[in-house]
Amino acid sequence: MRWHQGAVSVDRLDAGAYAVPTGGPGEEGAGKATTVVVVEASAGGATGVGWTYGPAAVARVVNDLLAPAVTGRCVHDVPAAHVAMGRALREAGGDGLAAGAISAADIALWDLKARVAGLPLTALLGAAAPGVAVYGSGGRVDQGQAGMERELRGWVEEQSIPRVKIEIGEGAGRAPQRDLDRVHVAREIIGPVHELYVDAGGGYSVKQAVRIAEAFADDGVSWFEQPVPARHLTALRQVRDAVTAEVTAGGDGHDLACLARLAGAGAVDCLQADVTRCGGITVWLRAAAVAEAHGLEISGRGAPHAHAHAAAAVPNLRHVEWRRDHVLAETALFDGVLDPQGGTLHPGASGEPGLGLVLRREHARRHRVA
Numbered sequence: 001m002r003w004h005q006g007a008v009s010v011d012r013l014d015a016g017a018y019a020v021p022t023g024g025p026g027e028e029g030a031g032k033a034t035t036v037v038v039v040e041a042s043a044g045g046a047t048g049v050g051w052t053y054g055p056a057a058v059a060r061v062v063n064d065l066l067a068p069a070v071t072g073r074c075v076h077d078v079p080a081a082h083v084a085m086g087r088a089l090r091e092a093g094g095d096g097l098a099a100g101a102i103s104a105a106d107i108a109l110w111d112l113k114a115r116v117a118g119l120p121l122t123a124l125l126g127a128a129a130p131g132v133a134v135y136g137s138g139g140r141v142d143q144g145q146a147g148m149e150r151e152l153r154g155w156v157e158e159q160s161i162p163r164v165k166i167e168i169g170e171g172a173g174r175a176p177q178r179d180l181d182r183v184h185v186a187r188e189i190i191g192p193v194h195e196l197y198v199d200a201g202g203g204y205s206v207k208q209a210v211r212i213a214e215a216f217a218d219d220g221v222s223w224f225e226q227p228v229p230a231r232h233l234t235a236l237r238q239v240r241d242a243v244t245a246e247v248t249a250g251g252d253g254h255d256l257a258c259l260a261r262l263a264g265a266g267a268v269d270c271l272q273a274d275v276t277r278c279g280g281i282t283v284w285l286r287a288a289a290v291a292e293a294h295g296l297e298i299s300g301r302g303a304p305h306a307h308a309h310a311a312a313a314v315p316n317l318r319h320v321e322w323r324r325d326h327v328l329a330e331t332a333l334f335d336g337v338l339d340p341q342g343g344t345l346h347p348g349a350s351g352e353p354g355l356g357l358v359l360r361r362e363h364a365r366r367h368r369v370a
Contacts, residue, residue, distance in 0.1 A: 020329040075109075
């Protein structure tokens with residue numbers, strides 16, 4: 001086991017929660033903050049970072065339950081640490097909290113492993129492609145037309161991102177005409193050559209989703225995210241079979257079994273997985289393999305800087321979500337963030353080890369809530 005000769009052990013794993021402002025003055029949602037739980041893992045003088053989006057209570061799960069399970073383990077053995085973390089949370093309950101905690105810790109451990117090796121994480125994993133495609137994502141249902149236009153023009157005109165997504169499903173499907181009006185306005189803003197995606201957040205019934213998809217077909221919507229709740233596999237499959245837009249879901253999946261059920265049921269045209277929810281990089285890479293086994297591509301939902309290096313390592317990647325609030329939070333918390341110009345990220349291009357990010361400690365301290 002030459003790889004382990006002189007290997008160091010994880011000597012610290014701890015987490016803090018930060019409420020980062022993501023709604024600017026004069027915008028809808030002004031004063032809104034996004035809570036980010038940041039985990040740091042240290043070994044041999046190096047520190048890796050990982051994070052998830054969720055309640056501050058996730059930090060306590062990391063500090064109280066995961067740290068004892070990980071501390072003292074070989075820094076290279078991330079899969080073994082992942083198993084140990086799962087065992088530590090077996091009796092804790094709370095799928096969302098547990099999944100977020102394990103995900104953030106797992107990302108930090110992969111970042112740490114790459115830093116100890118002195119390599120960008122994409123080099124440690126091995127790249128399948130030189131770049132990672134992204135799509136601009138925002139367009140909240142509570143956002144006015146001026147705010148949506150500002151976001152969409154920023155992506156397609158200033159950053160040349162060729163694909164964008166807006167939310168629909170307002171009021172859990174109770175405002176279908178307003179949904180369709182927003183889709184039409186979005187198409188007018190971005191013009192005919194850019195891809196237009198929508199996310200219904202599981203707000204529709206099957207037949208309502210089919211009617212909505214038929215109505216927005218003239219606006220060229222090519223991606224219909226979670227038209228019905230993702231846990232209803234039969235309903236999701238029915239929508240997929242009936243519409244021309246690609247149907248996708250999986251971003252809320254908390255484990256590999258959930259994502260495998262989606263792929264195996266024929267319920268999606270592209271599998272989504274969120275590295276900050278599904279179990280971290282360890283599980284996200286496995287989810288990509290499951291998707292590939294079913295002839296599907298995978299898309300990373302949210303947290304673009306947590307996804308980028310792992311996304312570059314899988315051959316069946318569709319893209320990663322360049323989500324507005326997550327981008328603002330990650331830019332506020334970290335130095336070394338990526339540039340989406342042209343619609344493609346280039347993780348590892350800087351040569352910096354790990355994820356290439358450094359926590360802005362003094363700035364972050366002002367937003368710490370736990």
